Amino acid sequence: MxxxxxxxxxxxxxxxxxxxxxxxxxxxxxxxxxxxxxxxxxxxxxxxxxxxxxxxxxxxxxxxxxxxxxxxxxxxxxxxxxxxxxxxxxxxxxxxxxxxxxxxxxxxxxxxxxxxxxxxxxxxxxxxxxxxxxxxxxLDLPLLRMNYGQWCEQMRGWLAVDPRRALSGAMRDRLLALEPSAGLDAEELKALTEQWTDFLKRCRSDAGLARNQPGRFLLPGSGVAADMLSFVPLLAANQHSMGGPGSWWAECEARFNYYRDYIVKGFYDEHFSRxxxxxxxxxxxxxxxxxxxxxxxxxxxxxxxxxxxxxxxxxxxxxxxxxxxxxxxxxxxxxxxxxxxxxxxxxxxxxxxxxxxxxxxxxxxxxxxxxxxxxxxxxxxxxxxxxxxxxxxxxxxxxxxxxxxxxxxxxxxxxxxxxxxxxxxxxxxxxxxxxxxxxxxxxxxxxxxxxx
Ligand SMILES: Nc1nc2c(ncn2[C@@H]2O[C@H](COP(=O)(O)OP(=O)(O)OP(=O)(O)O)[C@@H](O)[C@H]2O)c(=O)[nH]1
Ligand SMILES: [Mg+2]
Known part of the structure; x- marks a missing residue:
């Protein structure tokens, strides 16, 4: 050689x-x-x-x-x-x-x-x-173990005490008053989602609170369609609530499920588990x-x-x-x-x-x-x-x-x-x-x- x-x-x-x-x-x-x-x-x-x-x-x-x-x-x-x-x-x-x-x-x-x-x-x-x-x-991990109704119950508990109670103001009253089985008003859902996002921001900046769900409302990251990040907790709902097609319940539940099953779980699957x-x-x-x-x-x-x-x-x-x-x-x-x-x-x-x-x-x-x-x-x-x-x-x-x-x-x-x-x-x-x-x-x- x-x-x-x-x-x-x-x-x-x-x-x-x-x-x-x-x-x-x-x-x-x-x-x-x-x-x-x-x-x-x-x-x-x-x-x-x-x-x-x-x-x-x-x-x-x-x-x-x-x-x-x-x-x-x-x-x-x-x-x-x-x-x-x-x-x-x-x-x-x-x-x-x-x-x-x-x-x-x-x-x-x-x-x-x-x-x-x-x-x-x-x-x-x-x-x-x-x-x-x-x-x-x-912070969204617990959502994997929750259904939409359970999340609504949890949010009702969180918003019942200060500082979240004070920070949620009139939005809380509106979310408590919404009847889950009533027909969805898309414009109002949009407005409420914005208010919920603002509320999460104020929780973070004014009260220094760190548990703000859903986490992606504050930090969406790329690749998430904005209209899928449009839901709020219905504070009058619970695990046993129901609503027909087109109701507040059905629309918010479907988007919550998408958020949980694709966005939250997707992150764990693709990145975290490696x-x-x-x-x-x-x-x-x-x-x-x-x-x-x-x-x-x-x-x-x-x-x-x-x-x-x-x-x-x-x-x-x-x-x-x-x-x-x-x-x-x-x-x-x-x-x-x-x-x-x-x-x-x-x-x-x-x-x-x-x-x-x-x-x-x-x-x-x-x-x-x-x-x-x-x-x-x-x-x-x-x-x-x-x-x-x-x-x-x-x-x-x-x-x-x-x-x-x-x-x-x-x-x-x-x-x-x-x-x-x-x-x-x-x-x-x-x-x-x-x-x-x-x-x-x-x-x-x-x-x-x-x-x-
Ligand atoms: N004194 C000091 N301040 C720091 C240090 N590291 C970060 N900071 C301060 O903390 C702030 C946030 O730091 P980042 O590195 O941007 O934190 P991050 O976690 O990437 O923040 P986000 O991207 O907003 O989530 C900075 O703007 C600084 O004011 C450090 O080693 N010493
Ligand atoms: Mg950073």
Missing amino acids: GVLKKAGWIEQARQQADRLTAQRIRIGVTGLSAAGKTTFITSLINQLENHQRGLLARRSPFERLESVRWQKENLDRPFPYLDALQSLSGEPAQWPQSTQDLSRVLIDLRFRPQGLLRKLQGTQTLKLEILDYPGEWL LDRQVLLVDMLAPMDAGQPALEDLKGALEAVLESFRYGRNSLFEKLFKPRINGLAVCATKVDQVIPGQQRAVQQCLEDLITDSLSEVRHGGVDVKGFPLSAIRAARQEGEALVAGLVGQAGWVRYQPGSIPEHLPLDLQVNGPELLRLRPPPGLHRNEPFPHYRMDDLLSWILDGSQL
Whole structure:
């Protein structure tokens, strides 16, 4: 065999070995709106792209990382990495735009091999696939187990108490007065759907409530026909209600069923059930600042979100989707807003808030880890104070953010920290690792258990 031919053959064998050893890890990143998902994924790609210079350089297995390729072509619904970088590195620096849909990232990593395989293999490759999706979509999971009448009953219960009662105002009276078997007035349904959507928005913005159903009314995502998102709960209806063709009941029930069976179930089928690991991001500080009702609602929302990771109990769910997530990272985000000595307390308060749900998830065989994170550090510590720039203002402020209790009290009454609207630090550039807290710990967790 000629030398060239032999070299070609060796290269071919090597490529084949690479292909065989290429592993794929699929990570879901989720959180409720403004939890910090887009900033987190942007920083994650940035840390990988700059692995030789950031904290990753000294961490196993990243010290063997040879090259990183972020794939921006041929990907359905790509994550807006360049847009996010543009905002962050602008003058003045801005946070990325809020996102409304799911998006994907595909990153190829090549590692130098170690140990006995070193001579046999050229490199080891790993495909990291990241799916960013709104946590609100998981709030719809309970709908899979409900029929329309049960949902109406549940909504009647929710709207009977403040703050939802006050926020629903005259719309609630109208929904209570509608006779389910009466003929549908299409114009009124349209108006009521708009009012219901507005009501959900106000629940979120005015009262900090997080359990807002149906989730897609707030974040429709692409590919959902708008007229299918047109139904409301009939508050006078119950599980035994009925209505002939063309009635309020029949029309709303049919659309609810479509929503449940195609939109909610479709998402679980197509995306969720393929994930290996999940990162759940939680902005714990804003609700601690907002007070007890916001914490109460965050608790309810996170419990509902975590339902999707409670295996062994949820037999219908498992029968439908055969989920196989083996690890869950629960992360308090934006912890640069408190002094470093208190960041772990923020994480502890988050874990206190959802203790029972986390035990259930662990009990189902999922490994749960907690990381207090800051994807991009916007504040720096000086003594007991923080120094940061504020959104919309030039210059710097020096302030004391207030303290975080070591544990969350059971009644959820806390003296929250003082939060200011921080702008991103100046001078961020794609080719420099962004300042952060514990993104390296989280990246190690992602690769933990891979055969590298
Ligand atoms: N101080 C600080 N603020 C952050 C950090 N990450 C995110 N933020 C703030 O949180 C806001 C929301 O962050 P995003 O990354 O857009 O959150 P998201 O979950 O993608 O939000 P949606 O797309 O609206 O659901 C940002 O605009 C910042 O104000 C961080 O690491 N530190
Ligand atoms: Mg986003």
